[in-house]
Amino acid sequence: MSDDYGTLYVVGIGPGLPADMTQRAREVITDADCVIASNLYQEFLREDGTLPPEGEAGDDDPEIVRSSMGQQVELTREAFERVRNGEDVANVSGGDPNVYGKSDLVFTMAEEDDVTDVPIEIVPGVTAALGGAAMMGAPLSNDFCTVSLSDKWRGWDEIEEKLRAAAVSDFVIVLYNCWRNYGRAIDIIREERADDVPVGIFNDAGRADAGRNVDGETYTVTTLGDADAHEEEVGGMGTSILVGTHETETWSNDHRTHLVTPRGGRDVDDF
Amino acid sequence: MSDDYGTLYVVGIGPGLPADMTQRAREVITDADCVIASNLYQEFLREDGTLPPEGEAGDDDPEIVRSSMGQQVELTREAFERVRNGEDVANVSGGDPNVYGKSDLVFTMAEEDDVTDVPIEIVPGVTAALGGAAMMGAPLSNDFCTVSLSDKWRGWDEIEEKLRAAAVSDFVIVLYNCWRNYGRAIDIIREERADDVPVGIFNDAGRADAGRNVDGETYTVTTLGDADAHEEEVGGMGTSILVGTHETETWSNDHRTHLVTPRGGRDVDDF
Numbered sequence: 001m002s003d004d005y006g007t008l009y010v011v012g013i014g015p016g017l018p019a020d021m022t023q024r025a026r027e028v029i030t031d032a033d034c035v036i037a038s039n040l041y042q043e044f045l046r047e048d049g050t051l052p053p054e055g056e057a058g059d060d061d062p063e064i065v066r067s068s069m070g071q072q073v074e075l076t077r078e079a080f081e082r083v084r085n086g087e088d089v090a091n092v093s094g095g096d097p098n099v100y101g102k103s104d105l106v107f108t109m110a111e112e113d114d115v116t117d118v119p120i121e122i123v124p125g126v127t128a129a130l131g132g133a134a135m136m137g138a139p140l141s142n143d144f145c146t147v148s149l150s151d152k153w154r155g156w157d158e159i160e161e162k163l164r165a166a167a168v169s170d171f172v173i174v175l176y177n178c179w180r181n182y183g184r185a186i187d188i189i190r191e192e193r194a195d196d197v198p199v200g201i202f203n204d205a206g207r208a209d210a211g212r213n214v215d216g217e218t219y220t221v222t223t224l225g226d227a228d229a230h231e232e233e234v235g236g237m238g239t240s241i242l243v244g245t246h247e248t249e250t251w252s253n254d255h256r257t258h259l260v261t262p263r264g265g266r267d268v269d270d271f
Numbered sequence: 272m273s274d275d276y277g278t279l280y281v282v283g284i285g286p287g288l289p290a291d292m293t294q295r296a297r298e299v300i301t302d303a304d305c306v307i308a309s310n311l312y313q314e315f316l317r318e319d320g321t322l323p324p325e326g327e328a329g330d331d332d333p334e335i336v337r338s339s340m341g342q343q344v345e346l347t348r349e350a351f352e353r354v355r356n357g358e359d360v361a362n363v364s365g366g367d368p369n370v371y372g373k374s375d376l377v378f379t380m381a382e383e384d385d386v387t388d389v390p391i392e393i394v395p396g397v398t399a400a401l402g403g404a405a406m407m408g409a410p411l412s413n414d415f416c417t418v419s420l421s422d423k424w425r426g427w428d429e430i431e432e433k434l435r436a437a438a439v440s441d442f443v444i445v446l447y448n449c450w451r452n453y454g455r456a457i458d459i460i461r462e463e464r465a466d467d468v469p470v471g472i473f474n475d476a477g478r479a480d481a482g483r484n485v486d487g488e489t490y491t492v493t494t495l496g497d498a499d500a501h502e503e504e505v506g507g508m509g510t511s512i513l514v515g516t517h518e519t520e521t522w523s524n525d526h527r528t529h530l531v532t533p534r535g536g537r538d539v540d541d542f
Contacts, residue, residue, distance in 0.1 A: 012405075014293065022397065023297070024290035073539060096397075098404045100534065104412035107522060107531040112539045116524040122405035124397045124477070126293060126367075133369045134283075134395035141375030143433055145416035145442055153535025158441070162414055165440035169433045171416055206395075251378060253387040260378040263371065264424025268344060268383045 006088040010103045012096040012125025015206030018048030025123050032090035035062045041092050076109050083118045096127040128240045129174040131205035137258030144172035167192035173243040186227045195225030198244040201233045277359040281374045283367040283396025286477030289319030296394050303361035306333045312363050347380050354389045367398040399511045400445040402476035408529030415443035438463035444514040457498045466496030469515040472504045
C-alpha cells in the first residue's frame with residue numbers, strides 16, 4: 001500500500017539560518033514536493049538557497065504552502081492527503097519539532113483521524129536552549145530543564161509547580177515563550193533560589209543579524225534579583241531566559257562575559 | 272593582541288554522522304588547523320568526508336589530535352597554546368557541548384589558569400534527548416529535563432533529589448549515562464510516578480547502522496513498571512532512557528510504535 005506514498009516530515013531547522021541547520025533538515029526540505037513554512041522561515045530558507053528566490057521556482061522545486069498559527073489543523077490534514085498522493089511533505093518547525101514545536105500535534109491529529117497509513121518522520125534540530133547556551137558559554141553543563149510560560153493549554157498552577165520543583169532541586173532552568181508573564185515566573189523561582197544566581201536573557205540565538213526580536217542575536221547577563229528590571233530585553237517568541245544554579249558563575253575574558261555551570265561543580269583537579 | 276590569534280571552538284557534532292551535524296559544525300572542523308577528536312568521532316568524520324581518509328591528509332587539511340577521556344586537561348592547555356600561535360582549534364564533542372559535554376571544562380580551565388586572551392566559541396549540536404525523541408515520535412513535546420546518572424562528580428543524594436522533583440512535577444525525564452545504576456533511577460521515579468507511564472529506551476539515535484551500542488540505532492517502548500526488565504537494551508554511553516508523564520501515550524501506525532506527549536495535554540479541538 002504505502003509503496004506509492006510519500007512521507008510527512010516535521011523538520012526542525014534550528015534558529016532558521018543555514019549554519020545551524022542539520023544537513024538532513026536541509027536535504028529533506030530541498031527534496032520535498034511540498035514545503036509548509038511560515039513567512040519568516042520561508043525568508044530564512046530563501047536567503048541561504050535551500051528554497052529558490054520568490055517567483056523563481058523551477059519544475060523540480062517544491063511547492064511552498066504558507067503556514068500560520070491558526071491553520072495547523074487544516075494544513076496537517078492537507079499534508080496527510082498529499083502524502084497519500086505520493087508527495088513528500090516537509091512541515092517546517094523552528095528549533096526542534098519536539099520542543100514546543102509541531103510534532104505532537106501531527107501525531108495527535110493522526111490518532112484522532114485514525115490516519116495509520118501515512119509515514120511520519122521527525123527531523124530534530126538545535127533548540128533555543130542549546131543555541132542560546134552556546135552563545136553564552138557553558139551555562140547548561142549540568143542537569144537542565146525547559147519550562148514554557150505559555151498558558152494557552154494549561155493553567156499557571158501547573159507551570160508554577162514545575163518552576164518550583166526545578167528551582168528547589170537545582171536544575172538549570174530555561175524559560176520559553178517569555179513574552180508575557182516572565183516576571184511572574186522569576187518571582188516564583190526567587191522564592192526558592194538565591195537572588196545572586198546568574199541569569200542570561202537571550203534573543204534570536206543563532207540568527208545573527210537576521211534576528212527579528214529586540215536587537216537580533218544578543219544576550220544580557222544579569223542576576224535573578226535584577227532580572228525583572230530587564231523588560232526591554234524581553235521581546236517575542238525569540239526570547240528565552242536561562243536561570244543558573246548556585247554553581248553557575250559569570251566569567252569574563254578579553255572578548256566577552258560568559259556563564260558557566262561546572263558539571264557537578266567539578267574543577268580542574270577533579271577531572 | 273588577539274588579531275594574530277586563532278579561536279578555540281568546542282564543536283558539537285550531534286550523533287556523529289554527517290546528516291545530523293549542523294553546517295556550521297562541519298565548516299568549523301573542515302577549516303580548522305587542528306582537530307581534537309576521539310577515535311570514534313574521527314572515524315565518523317572520515318566516513319562523510321569532513322576529514323580526509325587516514326594517511327591521506329593534504330597540506331590544507333587539519334592536523335588531527337586523538338582525544339581520550341583522561342587527557343582533557345592536557346589537551347585543553349595545548350589548545351590554548353595553539354590558539355595563541357594563530358591556529359583555529361576544533362575540539363570535537365558528541366551531541367551538544369553543553370549537555371554533559373566539554374564546554375564547562377574548557378571555561379573552568381581558562382578561569383583556573385587565568386587564560387583571558389584566548390577566544391572561545393561553542394558550536395551547538397543535536398543532543399541525544401532531541402535525536403532520540405525524534406526517532407520515537409513526539410515524546411518530549413512538553414516541559415522536559417535531563418538527568419545524568421553518572422556519580423563521578425557528585426553523590427547520589429543530588430541525583431535522587433533531582434529525579435524525585437522531576438517525577439513529582441511531571442517533567443518528561445531523559446536519563447543520560449545510563450550504563451550503570453539505571454535500575455536505581457527507575458526505582459526512585461516509580462515511587463512518584465505510575466507504573467503504566469510509557470518509557471522509551473533508545474540507543475545511538477541518529478547513528479543508523481554506524482551505531483556501536485547494543486544493536487545500533489534502535490528504540491524499545493516499554494513502561495516504567497517493566498523498564499527494569501530490559502537490561503539487555505541498556506549499553507554504554509550511547510543509551511538514553513526517556514520516562515514519559517501521565518499524558519504520554521503510545522500510538523502505532525502501520526509503520527511503527529511511537530511515543531507522544533501532547534503539549535499541555537492539548538487535543539485537536541483545542542488547538
